[in-house]
Amino acid sequence: DEREINNVMLIKIGGSSVTVKDQKETFNETVVKWFTETIADVVSPFYRMGDTHDCALHEKPAVVLVHGAGSFGHHTAKEFNLKGYPHDNSEFNSNTMEGLAKTRHSVQKLNQRIVAELLAVGVKAVGISPCFGGLRNLDLFEEQQSWLIDVLRETLRSGLVPVLHGDACLYGSSAAILSGDTLLQMCSPLAGQIVFLTDVDGVFQSDPKTNPTAQFIPNIAVDSQGNLVLSHVIQATESSHSHDVTGGLKTKLAAAIAIAASGRVVTIAKSGSLSAENVLRGEGGEDVRCTRIFRQD
Ligand SMILES: Nc1ncnc2c1ncn2[C@@H]1O[C@H](COP(=O)(O)OP(=O)(O)OP(=O)(O)O)[C@@H](O)[C@H]1O
Numbered sequence: 528d529e530r531e532i533n534n535v536m537l538i539k540i541g542g543s544s545v546t547v548k549d550q551k552e553t554f555n556e557t558v559v560k561w562f563t564e565t566i567a568d569v570v571s572p573f574y575r576m577g578d579t580h581d582c583a584l585h586e587k588p589a590v591v592l593v594h595g596a597g598s599f600g601h602h603t604a605k606e607f608n609l610k611g612y613p614h615d616n617s618e619f620n621s622n623t624m625e626g627l628a629k630t631r632h633s634v635q636k637l638n639q640r641i642v643a644e645l646l647a648v649g650v651k652a653v654g655i656s657p658c659f660g661g662l663r664n665l666d667l668f669e670e671q672q673s674w675l676i677d678v679l680r681e682t683l684r685s686g687l688v689p690v691l692h693g694d695a696c697l698y699g700s701s702a703a704i705l706s707g708d709t710l711l712q713m714c715s716p717l718a719g720q721i722v723f724l725t726d727v728d729g730v731f732q733s734d735p736k737t738n739p740t741a742q743f744i745p746n747i748a749v750d751s752q753g754n755l756v757l758s759h760v761i762q763a764t765e766s767s768h769s770h771d772v773t774g775g776l777k778t779k780l781a782a783a784i785a786i787a788a789s790g791r792v793v794t795i796a797k798s799g800s801l802s803a804e805n806v807l808r809g810e811g812g813e814d815v816r817c818t819r820i821f822r823q824d
């Protein structure tokens with residue numbers, strides 16, 4: 528296909544960054560602005576309003592964006608006892624689908640806002656909810672991965688930036704929460720570069736919020752099976768945020784390692800930082816503070 532898009536950067540911004548996590552449905556205005564302006568700066572002009580060039584003429588990448596839920600979604604998911612995929616197929620009761628509908632409504636408010644801000648800075652963004660927008664049921668995860676990727680490819684070929692989010696999904700005859708981190712893993716075959724933006728600099732030996740002297744880990748090498756090449760001691764707690772139903776750094780690290788094992792380099796950096804801007808611009812260098820997870824055969 529002559530419209531094939533080759534240079535794709537897949538970026539997830541955490542709900543801990545774009546929202547105030549312990550205040551229900553509260554945006555972090557500063558980070559939302561930083562994120563959308565940075566994306567406008569790094570993305571290929573093919574995705575900006577008014578550009579008529581072919582994407583292939585630009586050196587800058589196409590981007591696929593994913594955001595977490597933060598205080599939009601997790602509070603409601605917890606209220607209705609929806610659990611994170613794939614650990615637990617939540618117990619079905621008469622309120623489960625009400626929980627799915629209300630959690631979806633909450634996270635879509637955040638999605639709407641991020642899309643609105645991207646449009647305001649000239650990026651042709653479209654919101655896509657993964658469940659029912661490619662994925663039918665998490666039980667069919669493997670087969671449906673290619674459908675979702677097809678939807679994203681078609682969006683990119685058309686000059687549109689897809690903005691997906693962690694979501695409340697059907698799971699068998701019940702419902703579960705698909706983390707944005709797991710969703711990123713699902714979309715990763717599309718991309719050459721994968722970036723997680725979160726509220727800490729990267730991976731530490733233990734949670735830097737509870738242990739301020741925790742040592743930073745800039746490089747994590749994995750083999751093709753996803754085993755760590757060096758035996759780093761990493762204590763990744765489930766989540767430092769009490770409302771989070773999908774597991775904090777643990778889920779993110781598992782997704783990052785699985786992606787790296789497939790041969791792609793994954794970077795974790797802090798939202799709002801100069802280091803994150805350099806990572807998104809593809810500018811490396813010694814002074815960039817981030818964690819890179821990569822395969823070493
Ligand atoms: N070993 C560790 N290294 C770094 N952070 C850790 C570690 N263990 C736990 N954490 C916690 O993980 C958090 C990041 O995970 P979290 O899931 O909250 O972020 P997010 O992906 O940005 O947000 P969301 O899940 O809402 O989308 C950090 O705020 C940090 O407190």
Ligand SMILES: C=C(C)CCOP(=O)(O)O
Binds near residue numbers: 542599601630693694
């Ligand atoms: C709670 C919902 C709707 C999605 C969770 O996604 P995450 O914040 O990336 O873990």
